[in-house]
Amino acid sequence: MLTAIILTGLLAQTAPGPAPVPAEARAVIHTDRGDIALTLDAARAPVTSCNFLRYVEAGRYRDARFFRTVVASTNANPHPIDVIQAETTGGSDDPGFGPIALERTRDTGLSHLAGTISMARGGPDSATSSFFIVTQDTPALDFGGGRNADGQGFAAFGRVTSGLDIARAIQASPAEAEQLTPPVKIGSVEMIGQAPAVCRS
Template sequence: MIALVLGLLLTPPSDAPAAVIRTSAGEIVVGLDVERAPGTTCNFLRYAAAGAYDGGAFFRTVVFETDANPSQIDVVQAATPAGSDDPGFGPIPLERTRDTGLRHVSGAISMARGEPDTATSSFFIVVEDTGNLDFGGDRHPDGQGFAAFGRVLDGMDVVRAIHAMPATDEQLDQPVRIETVALLTDIPARCRG
């Protein structure tokens, strides 16, 4: 019963928007939860539809065992060609996991940010369950957590391979190029306009 409840909390609905992140290391298919994290999902879809991730890269890997932060995490982070500080289409409001019910479990896709309401285009994928990225967690000093907005449906082997690549100070020695982020479904009506 607990597994069923957790599955409902972590898996986007079957009619949810989906995209494939085609990288030089392989493909990662993500399902996005527009119902529980509409602002963050629509933001990601806007960048993908505009081709803004094309030519970008997975540039960062954070490995629990070597993470210098006292609140260790296991993630890989990606950005547009303009980098993780790309102002892109501007910042979006933070959709806290406290409100969405989504969690930073293995395979979750989430938005990187500095302060609350500053996320733009850079996203990360969680490699191992990492509750300290949720609301109330201590990875960010403000305790507001990060905005999970979906999960990997296929390609965790690619995510794990990127996570294990050589890195210096969390920066991949050879970033993994994002060829394209292609939408597999129509953009939901709530994301248009």
């Protein structure tokens, strides 16, 4: 009898429970230059990560494009940056699902290191659908950085896990006045696995 109780207790301890819901999400940007794989930090930047995934799931990045490149070494701005920027078929000002709150790097603990994915914006709380990838460490994009006059920075929300070389090749492509000529086509952005729980509440 005692043996049966012990065995039952051991089985209860080792019985598999439900699989943990990830706090990160994975996605792949399929471009005509190759794939760029991403991990999104929904734990630290849930608003921005879930917003991006909402566009992915709605297919709003299908037939999108990287249209802009900024190279620090040739950038006249006193706070130069190294980025490539993408837009939907509705353009870089596509209102999409409406503006989201700005998750400042001061609050998330993230920063614009090489490979970071972040959201384009005008004023605070104005980002919608356009995102960019940082190709070199660019602290001017963080909270308190000088790239935006308001000093609030941009909302970093993930990182490139493979394909940074592709992003850098896109950045080095021919351009006129920061506009890629021609733009680099994004066939689609695909989410890998399930969305984090915070994006499903």
